Amino acid sequence: MNAKPGRNSYHGQRGLRPSAFAAAGPCDVCLPWLLGTVLFGALGSLTGVMAQGILAPPPTGFSGLSPELQTTGTNLPGVLPPMFTPQPPSEPLAQWGPVQFRPHLLYRFLYGDGIPAQPGQHLTTAINEIYPGILINLGSHWNLDYTPTLRFYSNRQFQDTTDQAVTLAGGTVFRDWTFGFSQSYASSSQPLIETGAQTDLEVFSTSLSARYPMNSVLTLDLGASQTFSYVDQTVAGEALTDSKTWLTQDWLDYQFAPRISAGVGVGFGYDNLSVGTDMTFEQLQGRVTWRPGEKLSLLVSAGVEDLQFVDAHLPDVVEPIFGVTVSYQIFEATALSLAAARTVNPSFFENQITKNTTVAAGLRQRFFENFYLEVGGGYEFSGYSASASGADVNREDNGVFANVKLSTLIWKRITAAAFYVYTENSSSQSRFDVSSSQVGFELGYHF
DSSP states (O other): OBSOOSSBSSOOSSOBOTTTTOOOOOOSSHHHHHHHHHIIIIIHHHHHHHTOBSSOOOOTTSSSSOGGGOOSSSSSTTTSOOOOOOOOOOOOSEEETTEEEEEEEEEEEEEEEEEEEETTEEEEEEEEEEEEEEEEEETTTEEEEEEEEEEEESSTTSOOEEEEEEEEEEEEEETTEEEEEEEEEEEEEEEETTTTEEEEEEEEEEEEEEEEEOSSSEEEEEEEEEEEEEEOSEETTEEBOOEEEEEEEEEEEEEEETTEEEEEEEEEEEEEESSSOOEEEEEEEEEEEEOOSSSEEEEEEEEEEEEEETTSOOOOEEEEEEEEEEEEEEETTEEEEEEEEEEEEEBSBTTEEEEEEEEEEEEEEEETTTEEEEEEEEEEEEEEEESSTTOOOOEEEEEEEEEEEEEEEETTTEEEEEEEEEEEEEESSGGGOEEEEEEEEEEEEEO
16 A cells, blocks of 8 residues: 555555546536546545555445545555445435435444454454444535544454544536535544554545636646645554645547547656655656447556655656556446556655556446345555665565445335455565455445
8 A cells, every 4th residue: 555645546555646547538517527536636545545454445425435436455446346335315314405415324344354453463353333424415516525434343452443534525617617626534544454554544635626628629637636644653663654745637638539539648746755755756648538338438548657756866766657447337237347557656664665556357236126246356466666775675565355245225225235355465575464354244324
Protein backbone atom coordinates (compact mmCIF):
# COMPACT_ATOMS: atom_id res chain seq x y z
CA MET A 1 0.00 0.00 0.00
CA ASN A 2 1.28 3.33 -0.78
CA ALA A 3 1.94 6.17 1.45
CA LYS A 4 1.00 8.99 -0.78
CA PRO A 5 -2.65 9.39 -1.45
CA GLY A 6 -4.23 11.27 -4.22
CA ARG A 7 -2.40 10.52 -7.42
CA ASN A 8 -4.73 8.14 -9.21
CA SER A 9 -8.35 8.53 -9.77
CA TYR A 10 -8.88 4.89 -9.00
CA HIS A 11 -6.09 4.21 -6.55
CA GLY A 12 -2.79 2.61 -5.85
CA GLN A 13 -1.96 1.36 -2.52
CA ARG A 14 -2.19 4.40 -0.56
CA GLY A 15 -3.83 6.20 -3.37
CA LEU A 16 -2.95 6.28 -7.02
CA ARG A 17 -2.22 9.31 -9.05
CA PRO A 18 -5.33 10.28 -10.98
CA SER A 19 -3.86 8.97 -14.14
CA ALA A 20 -3.96 5.26 -14.23
CA PHE A 21 -7.71 5.09 -14.56
CA ALA A 22 -8.57 8.59 -15.74
CA ALA A 23 -9.82 7.27 -19.02
CA ALA A 24 -13.29 8.74 -19.23
CA GLY A 25 -14.05 10.71 -22.33
CA PRO A 26 -16.44 13.60 -22.95
CA CYS A 27 -19.75 13.03 -21.23
CA ASP A 28 -23.29 13.34 -22.39
CA VAL A 29 -24.83 14.06 -18.99
CA CYS A 30 -23.43 16.82 -16.83
CA LEU A 31 -24.18 15.69 -13.28
CA PRO A 32 -22.97 12.07 -13.52
CA TRP A 33 -19.67 13.29 -14.94
CA LEU A 34 -19.51 16.04 -12.36
CA LEU A 35 -20.00 13.79 -9.36
CA GLY A 36 -17.87 11.04 -10.86
CA THR A 37 -14.98 13.37 -11.57
CA VAL A 38 -15.13 14.93 -8.13
CA LEU A 39 -15.32 11.59 -6.36
CA PHE A 40 -12.51 10.16 -8.45
CA GLY A 41 -10.39 13.19 -7.56
CA ALA A 42 -11.04 13.64 -3.87
CA LEU A 43 -12.37 10.26 -2.87
CA GLY A 44 -9.92 8.60 -5.18
CA SER A 45 -7.16 9.99 -3.05
CA LEU A 46 -9.10 9.47 0.13
CA THR A 47 -10.21 5.91 -0.28
CA GLY A 48 -7.00 5.03 -1.97
CA VAL A 49 -5.70 5.49 1.53
CA MET A 50 -8.66 4.31 3.53
CA ALA A 51 -9.55 1.17 1.58
CA GLN A 52 -6.20 -0.59 1.40
CA GLY A 53 -6.80 -2.87 4.32
CA ILE A 54 -6.97 -6.63 4.68
CA LEU A 55 -10.51 -6.69 6.07
CA ALA A 56 -13.34 -7.28 3.62
CA PRO A 57 -14.85 -3.91 2.60
CA PRO A 58 -18.44 -2.89 3.27
CA PRO A 59 -20.95 -3.06 0.40
CA THR A 60 -21.65 -0.09 -1.83
CA GLY A 61 -24.03 2.51 -0.48
CA PHE A 62 -23.36 1.87 3.21
CA SER A 63 -19.79 3.05 3.90
CA GLY A 64 -19.96 6.74 3.01
CA LEU A 65 -17.27 6.18 0.36
CA SER A 66 -17.49 6.15 -3.43
CA PRO A 67 -18.66 2.70 -4.63
CA GLU A 68 -16.12 2.76 -7.47
CA LEU A 69 -13.40 2.64 -4.85
CA GLN A 70 -14.61 -0.21 -2.69
CA THR A 71 -12.32 -3.22 -2.64
CA THR A 72 -12.27 -6.77 -1.41
CA GLY A 73 -9.16 -7.50 0.57
CA THR A 74 -6.72 -6.04 -1.94
CA ASN A 75 -4.42 -3.09 -1.44
CA LEU A 76 -5.72 -1.28 -4.47
CA PRO A 77 -9.24 0.15 -4.28
CA GLY A 78 -11.09 0.35 -7.55
CA VAL A 79 -9.09 -2.33 -9.31
CA LEU A 80 -11.22 -5.18 -8.05
CA PRO A 81 -14.86 -4.69 -9.13
CA PRO A 82 -16.90 -3.56 -6.11
CA MET A 83 -18.98 -6.07 -4.20
CA PHE A 84 -22.54 -5.52 -5.37
CA THR A 85 -25.52 -4.80 -3.13
CA PRO A 86 -29.13 -4.77 -4.38
CA GLN A 87 -30.51 -1.27 -4.05
CA PRO A 88 -33.92 -0.49 -2.47
CA PRO A 89 -36.43 1.99 -3.95
CA SER A 90 -35.19 5.55 -4.22
CA GLU A 91 -37.81 7.32 -2.08
CA PRO A 92 -36.16 9.35 0.73
CA LEU A 93 -37.17 9.01 4.38
CA ALA A 94 -37.97 12.72 4.55
CA GLN A 95 -37.81 15.75 2.30
CA TRP A 96 -37.70 19.44 3.10
CA GLY A 97 -37.98 21.44 -0.10
CA PRO A 98 -35.13 20.31 -2.36
CA VAL A 99 -33.30 18.58 0.53
CA GLN A 100 -33.75 14.81 0.83
CA PHE A 101 -32.69 12.69 3.80
CA ARG A 102 -31.64 9.08 3.15
CA PRO A 103 -30.39 7.28 6.28
CA HIS A 104 -28.67 3.92 5.99
CA LEU A 105 -27.66 1.31 8.55
CA LEU A 106 -25.48 -1.77 8.13
CA TYR A 107 -24.49 -4.54 10.52
CA ARG A 108 -21.68 -6.93 9.57
CA PHE A 109 -20.14 -9.92 11.24
CA LEU A 110 -16.76 -11.25 10.08
CA TYR A 111 -14.65 -14.13 11.29
CA GLY A 112 -11.12 -14.24 9.96
CA ASP A 113 -7.72 -15.81 10.48
CA GLY A 114 -4.23 -14.67 9.54
CA ILE A 115 -5.00 -11.01 10.28
CA PRO A 116 -1.85 -9.10 11.36
CA ALA A 117 -1.91 -7.00 14.51
CA GLN A 118 1.86 -6.42 14.18
CA PRO A 119 4.39 -7.62 11.56
CA GLY A 120 4.73 -11.37 11.89
CA GLN A 121 1.86 -11.59 14.43
CA HIS A 122 -1.07 -13.19 12.57
CA LEU A 123 -4.21 -13.70 14.62
CA THR A 124 -7.74 -15.07 14.47
CA THR A 125 -10.61 -12.80 15.47
CA ALA A 126 -14.32 -12.22 15.15
CA ILE A 127 -15.30 -8.68 14.19
CA ASN A 128 -18.62 -6.90 14.68
CA GLU A 129 -19.14 -3.75 12.61
CA ILE A 130 -21.97 -1.18 12.69
CA TYR A 131 -22.33 1.50 10.00
CA PRO A 132 -24.97 4.12 10.94
CA GLY A 133 -25.00 6.88 8.33
CA ILE A 134 -27.03 9.37 6.35
CA LEU A 135 -26.91 10.69 2.81
CA ILE A 136 -28.37 14.16 2.29
CA ASN A 137 -29.22 15.23 -1.27
CA LEU A 138 -28.92 19.03 -1.33
CA GLY A 139 -30.95 19.69 -4.45
CA SER A 140 -29.92 18.04 -7.71
CA HIS A 141 -26.25 19.04 -7.68
CA TRP A 142 -24.88 18.40 -4.18
CA ASN A 143 -24.61 15.38 -1.88
CA LEU A 144 -23.43 15.15 1.73
CA ASP A 145 -22.76 11.77 3.32
CA TYR A 146 -21.65 11.04 6.86
CA THR A 147 -20.98 7.49 8.03
CA PRO A 148 -19.09 6.39 11.16
CA THR A 149 -17.99 2.78 11.55
CA LEU A 150 -17.97 1.10 14.96
CA ARG A 151 -15.66 -1.93 14.88
CA PHE A 152 -15.31 -4.42 17.75
CA TYR A 153 -12.71 -7.24 17.80
CA SER A 154 -13.04 -10.39 19.90
CA ASN A 155 -9.22 -10.70 20.03
CA ARG A 156 -7.88 -8.11 22.46
CA GLN A 157 -4.58 -7.83 20.55
CA PHE A 158 -6.56 -5.51 18.24
CA GLN A 159 -7.97 -2.16 19.29
CA ASP A 160 -11.68 -1.48 18.93
CA THR A 161 -12.17 1.62 16.79
CA THR A 162 -14.66 4.17 15.51
CA ASP A 163 -13.81 5.15 11.94
CA GLN A 164 -15.23 8.26 10.28
CA ALA A 165 -16.14 9.15 6.69
CA VAL A 166 -17.77 12.39 5.56
CA THR A 167 -17.92 13.78 2.03
CA LEU A 168 -19.49 16.82 0.42
CA ALA A 169 -19.53 16.58 -3.39
CA GLY A 170 -21.25 18.42 -6.19
CA GLY A 171 -20.91 21.33 -8.54
CA THR A 172 -22.55 23.75 -10.88
CA VAL A 173 -22.75 24.90 -14.49
CA PHE A 174 -21.81 28.37 -15.73
CA ARG A 175 -22.38 29.00 -19.42
CA ASP A 176 -20.40 26.28 -21.22
CA TRP A 177 -18.32 25.34 -18.17
CA THR A 178 -19.12 22.52 -15.74
CA PHE A 179 -17.47 22.79 -12.34
CA GLY A 180 -17.06 20.18 -9.63
CA PHE A 181 -15.95 20.29 -6.01
CA SER A 182 -15.42 17.75 -3.24
CA GLN A 183 -14.27 17.97 0.35
CA SER A 184 -13.72 14.75 2.29
CA TYR A 185 -12.45 13.57 5.63
CA ALA A 186 -11.87 9.99 6.71
CA SER A 187 -10.20 8.26 9.61
CA SER A 188 -9.50 4.56 9.82
CA SER A 189 -7.70 2.03 11.97
CA GLN A 190 -7.33 -1.30 10.19
CA PRO A 191 -4.69 -3.97 9.53
CA LEU A 192 -2.83 -3.08 6.33
CA ILE A 193 -0.73 -5.30 4.09
CA GLU A 194 2.06 -2.79 3.55
CA THR A 195 2.65 -2.12 7.26
CA GLY A 196 1.64 -5.62 8.39
CA ALA A 197 -0.15 -4.07 11.38
CA GLN A 198 -3.26 -2.26 12.54
CA THR A 199 -2.48 1.27 11.40
CA ASP A 200 -4.20 4.58 12.20
CA LEU A 201 -4.84 6.93 9.27
CA GLU A 202 -6.45 10.34 8.88
CA VAL A 203 -7.01 11.85 5.45
CA PHE A 204 -8.25 15.30 4.40
CA SER A 205 -8.90 15.68 0.68
CA THR A 206 -10.06 18.54 -1.53
CA SER A 207 -10.72 18.28 -5.27
CA LEU A 208 -11.68 20.77 -7.98
CA SER A 209 -12.61 19.99 -11.58
CA ALA A 210 -13.74 21.87 -14.66
CA ARG A 211 -14.89 20.75 -18.11
CA TYR A 212 -15.23 22.94 -21.19
CA PRO A 213 -16.43 21.80 -24.65
CA MET A 214 -14.22 23.82 -27.01
CA ASN A 215 -16.28 22.76 -30.04
CA SER A 216 -18.33 19.78 -31.21
CA VAL A 217 -15.37 17.36 -30.99
CA LEU A 218 -12.81 18.85 -28.57
CA THR A 219 -13.28 18.87 -24.79
CA LEU A 220 -10.95 20.28 -22.13
CA ASP A 221 -10.85 18.61 -18.67
CA LEU A 222 -9.03 20.37 -15.83
CA GLY A 223 -8.47 19.01 -12.34
CA ALA A 224 -6.62 19.94 -9.16
CA SER A 225 -6.50 18.36 -5.72
CA GLN A 226 -4.74 18.38 -2.40
CA THR A 227 -4.59 15.49 0.05
CA PHE A 228 -3.20 15.57 3.58
CA SER A 229 -2.58 12.17 5.13
CA TYR A 230 -1.54 11.49 8.72
CA VAL A 231 -0.42 8.01 9.76
CA ASP A 232 0.94 6.19 12.82
CA GLN A 233 4.51 7.35 13.35
CA THR A 234 6.11 3.90 13.69
CA VAL A 235 5.36 0.25 13.03
CA ALA A 236 7.66 -2.34 14.63
CA GLY A 237 10.33 0.33 15.13
CA GLU A 238 10.27 1.61 11.53
CA ALA A 239 9.40 5.24 10.85
CA LEU A 240 6.27 6.02 8.85
CA THR A 241 5.62 9.29 7.11
CA ASP A 242 2.78 11.80 6.98
CA SER A 243 2.25 13.31 3.56
CA LYS A 244 0.81 16.33 1.81
CA THR A 245 0.17 15.99 -1.92
CA TRP A 246 -0.75 18.68 -4.44
CA LEU A 247 -1.68 17.61 -7.94
CA THR A 248 -3.05 18.97 -11.19
CA GLN A 249 -4.20 16.69 -14.02
CA ASP A 250 -5.41 18.14 -17.33
CA TRP A 251 -6.77 16.44 -20.47
CA LEU A 252 -7.72 17.37 -24.02
CA ASP A 253 -10.12 14.85 -25.62
CA TYR A 254 -11.20 14.42 -29.23
CA GLN A 255 -14.52 12.76 -30.10
CA PHE A 256 -13.78 10.68 -33.21
CA ALA A 257 -17.27 9.18 -33.35
CA PRO A 258 -20.34 9.06 -31.09
CA ARG A 259 -18.97 6.01 -29.26
CA ILE A 260 -15.21 6.56 -29.27
CA SER A 261 -12.97 9.35 -28.00
CA ALA A 262 -9.24 9.75 -27.37
CA GLY A 263 -7.17 12.32 -25.57
CA VAL A 264 -3.81 13.39 -24.23
CA GLY A 265 -3.14 14.50 -20.67
CA VAL A 266 -0.39 16.01 -18.56
CA GLY A 267 -0.03 15.92 -14.80
CA PHE A 268 2.19 17.68 -12.29
CA GLY A 269 2.45 17.04 -8.57
CA TYR A 270 4.41 17.60 -5.38
CA ASP A 271 4.69 15.26 -2.37
CA ASN A 272 5.72 16.79 0.94
CA LEU A 273 6.76 14.10 3.45
CA SER A 274 7.23 14.49 7.19
CA VAL A 275 9.95 11.80 7.12
CA GLY A 276 12.26 11.38 4.14
CA THR A 277 12.76 13.39 0.97
CA ASP A 278 10.05 15.38 -0.78
CA MET A 279 9.21 14.40 -4.36
CA THR A 280 7.99 16.02 -7.55
CA PHE A 281 6.55 14.19 -10.54
CA GLU A 282 5.29 14.76 -14.06
CA GLN A 283 3.06 12.53 -16.17
CA LEU A 284 2.33 12.34 -19.88
CA GLN A 285 -0.49 10.03 -20.93
CA GLY A 286 -2.97 9.17 -23.61
CA ARG A 287 -6.42 7.69 -23.07
CA VAL A 288 -9.15 6.07 -25.13
CA THR A 289 -12.81 5.52 -24.29
CA TRP A 290 -14.76 3.10 -26.48
CA ARG A 291 -18.41 2.13 -26.01
CA PRO A 292 -19.36 0.10 -29.08
CA GLY A 293 -22.80 -0.69 -27.65
CA GLU A 294 -24.90 -0.65 -24.52
CA LYS A 295 -23.28 -3.84 -23.22
CA LEU A 296 -19.55 -3.14 -23.61
CA SER A 297 -17.37 -0.34 -22.27
CA LEU A 298 -13.58 -0.06 -22.59
CA LEU A 299 -11.42 2.61 -20.91
CA VAL A 300 -7.65 2.66 -21.37
CA SER A 301 -4.97 5.12 -20.31
CA ALA A 302 -1.20 4.71 -20.63
CA GLY A 303 1.90 6.83 -20.47
CA VAL A 304 5.01 7.58 -18.47
CA GLU A 305 5.82 9.17 -15.12
CA ASP A 306 9.02 10.99 -14.21
CA LEU A 307 9.62 11.15 -10.44
CA GLN A 308 12.31 13.35 -8.85
CA PHE A 309 13.70 13.28 -5.29
CA VAL A 310 14.05 16.85 -4.02
CA ASP A 311 16.46 16.24 -1.13
CA ALA A 312 18.32 13.14 -2.34
CA HIS A 313 21.11 12.78 -4.89
CA LEU A 314 19.45 10.01 -6.84
CA PRO A 315 18.57 9.75 -10.53
CA ASP A 316 14.98 10.31 -11.64
CA VAL A 317 12.65 7.33 -11.61
CA VAL A 318 11.06 7.06 -15.05
CA GLU A 319 8.41 4.35 -15.24
CA PRO A 320 5.52 3.35 -17.51
CA ILE A 321 2.04 3.73 -15.99
CA PHE A 322 -1.29 2.51 -17.27
CA GLY A 323 -4.88 1.73 -16.39
CA VAL A 324 -7.43 -0.49 -18.11
CA THR A 325 -11.08 -1.13 -17.21
CA VAL A 326 -13.53 -3.24 -19.19
CA SER A 327 -17.17 -3.92 -18.36
CA TYR A 328 -19.27 -6.31 -20.42
CA GLN A 329 -22.94 -7.09 -19.86
CA ILE A 330 -22.79 -10.54 -21.45
CA PHE A 331 -26.48 -11.25 -20.85
CA GLU A 332 -29.23 -9.34 -19.10
CA ALA A 333 -28.42 -11.17 -15.85
CA THR A 334 -24.65 -11.63 -16.34
CA ALA A 335 -21.91 -8.98 -16.11
CA LEU A 336 -18.13 -9.26 -16.41
CA SER A 337 -15.53 -6.70 -15.26
CA LEU A 338 -11.79 -6.63 -15.94
CA ALA A 339 -9.17 -4.17 -14.72
CA ALA A 340 -5.41 -3.66 -14.72
CA ALA A 341 -3.12 -0.90 -13.48
CA ARG A 342 0.52 0.08 -13.02
CA THR A 343 1.51 2.98 -10.75
CA VAL A 344 4.45 4.48 -8.87
CA ASN A 345 3.84 5.93 -5.39
CA PRO A 346 5.68 6.85 -2.20
CA SER A 347 5.54 4.17 0.48
CA PHE A 348 4.25 4.47 4.02
CA PHE A 349 7.81 3.71 5.13
CA GLU A 350 10.64 6.23 5.35
CA ASN A 351 12.80 6.68 2.22
CA GLN A 352 10.87 4.21 0.05
CA ILE A 353 8.70 4.22 -3.06
CA THR A 354 6.61 1.39 -4.51
CA LYS A 355 5.95 0.27 -8.08
CA ASN A 356 2.66 -1.57 -8.29
CA THR A 357 1.07 -3.73 -10.98
CA THR A 358 -2.41 -5.18 -10.52
CA VAL A 359 -4.74 -7.33 -12.61
CA ALA A 360 -8.26 -8.22 -11.47
CA ALA A 361 -11.56 -9.62 -12.76
CA GLY A 362 -15.09 -10.03 -11.48
CA LEU A 363 -18.28 -11.81 -12.54
CA ARG A 364 -21.80 -11.00 -11.32
CA GLN A 365 -24.75 -13.31 -12.00
CA ARG A 366 -28.40 -12.66 -11.12
CA PHE A 367 -30.70 -15.61 -10.63
CA PHE A 368 -34.18 -16.27 -9.20
CA GLU A 369 -34.93 -12.61 -10.04
CA ASN A 370 -33.65 -11.21 -6.74
CA PHE A 371 -30.43 -13.07 -5.86
CA TYR A 372 -26.96 -11.98 -6.94
CA LEU A 373 -23.81 -14.08 -6.97
CA GLU A 374 -20.42 -12.37 -7.30
CA VAL A 375 -17.03 -13.93 -7.87
CA GLY A 376 -13.90 -11.79 -8.14
CA GLY A 377 -10.15 -11.95 -7.76
CA GLY A 378 -6.79 -10.87 -9.02
CA TYR A 379 -3.02 -10.56 -8.66
CA GLU A 380 -0.78 -7.74 -7.49
CA PHE A 381 2.97 -7.12 -7.52
CA SER A 382 4.63 -4.40 -5.42
CA GLY A 383 8.32 -3.60 -5.66
CA TYR A 384 9.94 -1.26 -3.13
CA SER A 385 12.88 1.03 -4.02
CA ALA A 386 15.02 3.51 -2.08
CA SER A 387 14.25 7.23 -2.23
CA ALA A 388 17.36 8.34 -0.30
CA SER A 389 21.09 7.85 -0.79
CA GLY A 390 22.40 4.97 1.27
CA ALA A 391 18.95 3.57 2.11
CA ASP A 392 18.89 -0.22 2.13
CA VAL A 393 15.57 -1.31 0.61
CA ASN A 394 14.99 -4.91 -0.44
CA ARG A 395 11.33 -5.84 -0.54
CA GLU A 396 9.07 -7.35 -3.19
CA ASP A 397 5.49 -8.46 -2.57
CA ASN A 398 3.36 -10.82 -4.65
CA GLY A 399 -0.29 -10.95 -3.70
CA VAL A 400 -3.50 -12.69 -4.74
CA PHE A 401 -7.03 -11.90 -3.61
CA ALA A 402 -10.47 -13.39 -4.19
CA ASN A 403 -14.04 -12.98 -3.02
CA VAL A 404 -17.40 -14.74 -3.32
CA LYS A 405 -20.63 -13.05 -2.28
CA LEU A 406 -24.32 -13.98 -2.37
CA SER A 407 -26.76 -11.13 -1.77
CA THR A 408 -30.47 -10.40 -1.99
CA LEU A 409 -33.07 -7.72 -1.27
CA ILE A 410 -35.58 -8.61 1.46
CA TRP A 411 -38.91 -6.82 1.39
CA LYS A 412 -38.37 -3.28 0.16
CA ARG A 413 -35.38 -1.84 1.96
CA ILE A 414 -33.52 -4.63 3.75
CA THR A 415 -30.50 -6.26 2.11
CA ALA A 416 -28.82 -9.45 3.25
CA ALA A 417 -25.59 -11.10 2.12
CA ALA A 418 -23.06 -13.79 2.97
CA PHE A 419 -19.48 -13.58 1.73
CA TYR A 420 -16.03 -15.13 1.72
CA VAL A 421 -12.78 -13.21 1.16
CA TYR A 422 -9.26 -14.57 0.73
CA THR A 423 -6.09 -12.47 0.75
CA GLU A 424 -2.52 -13.70 0.43
CA ASN A 425 0.65 -11.64 0.29
CA SER A 426 4.06 -13.27 -0.15
CA SER A 427 6.89 -10.86 0.67
CA SER A 428 10.66 -11.11 0.37
CA GLN A 429 10.56 -9.85 3.98
CA SER A 430 8.66 -12.67 5.64
CA ARG A 431 7.26 -10.54 8.47
CA PHE A 432 4.96 -8.92 5.86
CA ASP A 433 3.59 -12.26 4.65
CA VAL A 434 -0.19 -12.48 4.96
CA SER A 435 -2.58 -15.38 4.40
CA SER A 436 -6.08 -14.50 5.56
CA SER A 437 -9.50 -16.07 5.04
CA GLN A 438 -12.63 -14.25 6.14
CA VAL A 439 -16.24 -15.34 6.18
CA GLY A 440 -19.18 -13.23 7.21
CA PHE A 441 -22.69 -11.94 6.72
CA GLU A 442 -24.35 -8.53 6.66
CA LEU A 443 -27.77 -6.95 7.07
CA GLY A 444 -28.50 -3.48 5.76
CA TYR A 445 -31.37 -1.00 5.75
CA HIS A 446 -31.28 1.76 3.19
CA PHE A 447 -33.53 4.63 2.03
